Amino acid sequence: MQLDDLGEFALIDRIVAHLGEAAARDIVVPSGDDAAAWTTVEGYAVATIDALVEGTHFRRDTMSMADVGWRAVAANVSDLAAMGAEPQYLLVATLLGPDVTLEDVDGLAQGIGEACAAMGVRVAGGDIVRAATTGLSIAAYGRARQTTDDIPALLRRGGARPGDRVAVSGHIGAAAAGLVLIQTGRSNHVAAAPLVRAHRRPVGRVALGRAALALGVRCAIDCSDGLLQDLGHIAQRSHVGIEVALAQVPVHPAAVELLGAQAALDLALGGGEDFELVLTGGREALMALDTEDVPVSLIGRVVAEHPGEVIAWAEDGSVYEPPRRGWDQTRDTGER
Amino acid sequence: MQLDDLGEFALIDRIVAHLGEAAARDIVVPSGDDAAAWTTVEGYAVATIDALVEGTHFRRDTMSMADVGWRAVAANVSDLAAMGAEPQYLLVATLLGPDVTLEDVDGLAQGIGEACAAMGVRVAGGDIVRAATTGLSIAAYGRARQTTDDIPALLRRGGARPGDRVAVSGHIGAAAAGLVLIQTGRSNHVAAAPLVRAHRRPVGRVALGRAALALGVRCAIDCSDGLLQDLGHIAQRSHVGIEVALAQVPVHPAAVELLGAQAALDLALGGGEDFELVLTGGREALMALDTEDVPVSLIGRVVAEHPGEVIAWAEDGSVYEPPRRGWDQTRDTGER
Numbered sequence: 001m002q003l004d005d006l007g008e009f010a011l012i013d014r015i016v017a018h019l020g021e022a023a024a025r026d027i028v029v030p031s032g033d034d035a036a037a038w039t040t041v042e043g044y045a046v047a048t049i050d051a052l053v054e055g056t057h058f059r060r061d062t063m064s065m066a067d068v069g070w071r072a073v074a075a076n077v078s079d080l081a082a083m084g085a086e087p088q089y090l091l092v093a094t095l096l097g098p099d100v101t102l103e104d105v106d107g108l109a110q111g112i113g114e115a116c117a118a119m120g121v122r123v124a125g126g127d128i129v130r131a132a133t134t135g136l137s138i139a140a141y142g143r144a145r146q147t148t149d150d151i152p153a154l155l156r157r158g159g160a161r162p163g164d165r166v167a168v169s170g171h172i173g174a175a176a177a178g179l180v181l182i183q184t185g186r187s188n189h190v191a192a193a194p195l196v197r198a199h200r201r202p203v204g205r206v207a208l209g210r211a212a213l214a215l216g217v218r219c220a221i222d223c224s225d226g227l228l229q230d231l232g233h234i235a236q237r238s239h240v241g242i243e244v245a246l247a248q249v250p251v252h253p254a255a256v257e258l259l260g261a262q263a264a265l266d267l268a269l270g271g272g273e274d275f276e277l278v279l280t281g282g283r284e285a286l287m288a289l290d291t292e293d294v295p296v297s298l299i300g301r302v303v304a305e306h307p308g309e310v311i312a313w314a315e316d317g318s319v320y321e322p323p324r325r326g327w328d329q330t331r332d333t334g335e336r
Numbered sequence: 337m338q339l340d341d342l343g344e345f346a347l348i349d350r351i352v353a354h355l356g357e358a359a360a361r362d363i364v365v366p367s368g369d370d371a372a373a374w375t376t377v378e379g380y381a382v383a384t385i386d387a388l389v390e391g392t393h394f395r396r397d398t399m400s401m402a403d404v405g406w407r408a409v410a411a412n413v414s415d416l417a418a419m420g421a422e423p424q425y426l427l428v429a430t431l432l433g434p435d436v437t438l439e440d441v442d443g444l445a446q447g448i449g450e451a452c453a454a455m456g457v458r459v460a461g462g463d464i465v466r467a468a469t470t471g472l473s474i475a476a477y478g479r480a481r482q483t484t485d486d487i488p489a490l491l492r493r494g495g496a497r498p499g500d501r502v503a504v505s506g507h508i509g510a511a512a513a514g515l516v517l518i519q520t521g522r523s524n525h526v527a528a529a530p531l532v533r534a535h536r537r538p539v540g541r542v543a544l545g546r547a548a549l550a551l552g553v554r555c556a557i558d559c560s561d562g563l564l565q566d567l568g569h570i571a572q573r574s575h576v577g578i579e580v581a582l583a584q585v586p587v588h589p590a591a592v593e594l595l596g597a598q599a600a601l602d603l604a605l606g607g608g609e610d611f612e613l614v615l616t617g618g619r620e621a622l623m624a625l626d627t628e629d630v631p632v633s634l635i636g637r638v639v640a641e642h643p644g645e646v647i648a649w650a651e652d653g654s655v656y657e658p659p660r661r662g663w664d665q666t667r668d669t670g671e672r
Binding site: 028029032033035036037038039040041042043044045046048050051054055056057078079080082083085088089091092093094095124125126127129130131132133135137139140141142143144152154155157158160163174217220221237268 | 374380382384391415462463471477478494593
């Protein structure tokens with residue numbers, strides 16, 4: 001069966017079948033009408049959109065289409081996790097390039113379905129179009145509750161206060177290390193598996209974001225542009241300075257083993273796309289978030305000095321100088 | 337100033353400035369955090385996503401980037417209008433192809449802003465990425481109210497019942513006629529203006545959808561794939577037959593004048609992208625929707641016979657045979 005033998009509606013039916021339980025069938029209006037509809041309660045809607053396109057965000061030789069589908073879901077869910085929201089529904093716009101096969105579409109749908117199952121969201125609707133390039137735009141929709149004092153319970157980039165500690169979940173730089181290993185033909189090394197998985201199958205930290213909120217934490221961002229740049233967003237939005245102890249940054253031991261300590265650190269600070277959470281708040285609250293499944297590490301503190309600036313200190317007292325700047329989407333047309 | 341001289345965040349600031357009042361600044365979390373947030377009430381969220389890409393949905397030589405932005409908004413708002421929902425917020429994912437200039441981005445944002453102002457929606461957030469092709473994916477969110485009997489007040493494709501009359505708003509085929517005139521170099525003809533405008537600046541029929549709901553109408557679709565195909569969606573979802581009187585289909589007088597009666601009719605039945613509403617319901621309710629601003633015309637009836645099938649009758653009793661099939665996104669990579 002070739003892609004071009006199927007009409008649009010047969011193709012959509014096939015995708016919905018591949019999505020399995022990830023297709024939201026029991027909502028007020030599921031896929032198939034002009035729009036999807038679901039019930040809302042009094043509170044807050046939290047919504048985001050992200051585009052993932054071939055050549056800019058993925059290459060077909062480093063990721064399967066299933067990985068692409070998974071990653072697109074993770075990137076969006078991660079944005080909601082970083083708000084402390086409860087993700088609910090996705091709308092998926094799929095661009096099919098000229099070289100896309102029916103198998104590719106099947107793989108994409110399977111990857112989206114697997115990611116939905118892993119991250120507790122469902123697809124409420126979508127659009128599928130032919131295009132000169134292949135890509136996905138996913139809009140994710142979730143909800144946040146009202147606190148008793150009528151303020152939305154959300155994690156904001158602007159919520160950092162001097163005196164806060166800074167923490168990150170998981171291992172930072174693992175996804176970037178995985179990509180380096182794939183690109184240099186070392187992804188089959190026995191130690192590489194968790195790094196390659198971090199690149200191809202990242203997981204949005206939904207439970208962590210919600211647990212942080214419950215413990216009174218009010219500031220987070222997801223680690224997508226590289227740790228230093230993401231911390232910079234917090235520093236700028238919160239009008240605070242941030243100081244990071246490089247020795248505390250949780251690089252992945254496999255990245256150190258395979259790439260060396262300096263490269264592992266450079267990838268942690270500048271690499272991006274780990275989709276771990278960066279949080280600021282009270283020391284006790286942050287330490288209470290640390291679990292065996294998702295470790296949370298204290299890496300620095302928020303200060304009143306040098307507002308908008310992030311300074312990363314080595315143990316010898318020297319300041320970290322990045323080997324290159326963090327990723328800037330509009331300048332960088334290469335693969336990441 | 338060149339596009340590549342601006343970083344991602346400066347570019348976003350510039351886009352938000354161009355959006356003007358169309359940028360939602362007073363919501364709980366506006367653009368600039370991990371996700372946008374706004375308040376919800378008890379009821380129903382209605383949401384849709386549509387992708388519009390160069391080569392498939394528009395060509396740069398027939399539409400300005402401002403028109404592209406406008407049309408992308410209209411296509412999404414129209415989907416919500418066809419549910420009878422009240423559109424509220426858009427999330428806009430923009431793909432910038434290699435040939436896109438800063439002027440193009442400015443134009444795109446201006447067109448989006450103008451369309452938002454015309455259709456009563458605002459941009460809550462977005463994403464902007466470099467890609468091998470240019471396009472937009474817009475997700476639109478709106479709300480629907482609960483009826484007193486606990487059923488959501490929505491216009492559904494599956495809501496047609498035998499005995500219903502069928503109506504359409506505006507002039508059908510005008511957008512397709514406008515495109516033909518542009519492609520054949522006749523868009524400067526004095527009579528062509530309303531047709532060219534229908535192609536480049538279509539308007540989602542939000543007020544009409546909500547008025548229809550208020551009058552007890554429960555079935556609608558927006559006219560995006562061509563009248564016969566869109567009626568076919570209603571017939572299939574509602575398990576009813578639909579009979580259309582060709583003489584009643586409101587083709588645009590300018591299309592008849594410039595292209596001839598047969599071509600105007602063919603474009604109405606197969607052309608698509610008018611973003612007018614097709615409604616079924618009681619004769620009196622449908623006639624009450626007719627206004628000078630947005631005419632509503634009765635064109636046929638819903639029957640129990642030939643479920644899933646649409647039959648269009650000429651005055652001489654012959655059945656209409658389309659010159660070609662309605663547009664099928666996955667087969668057609670040409671311009672529309």
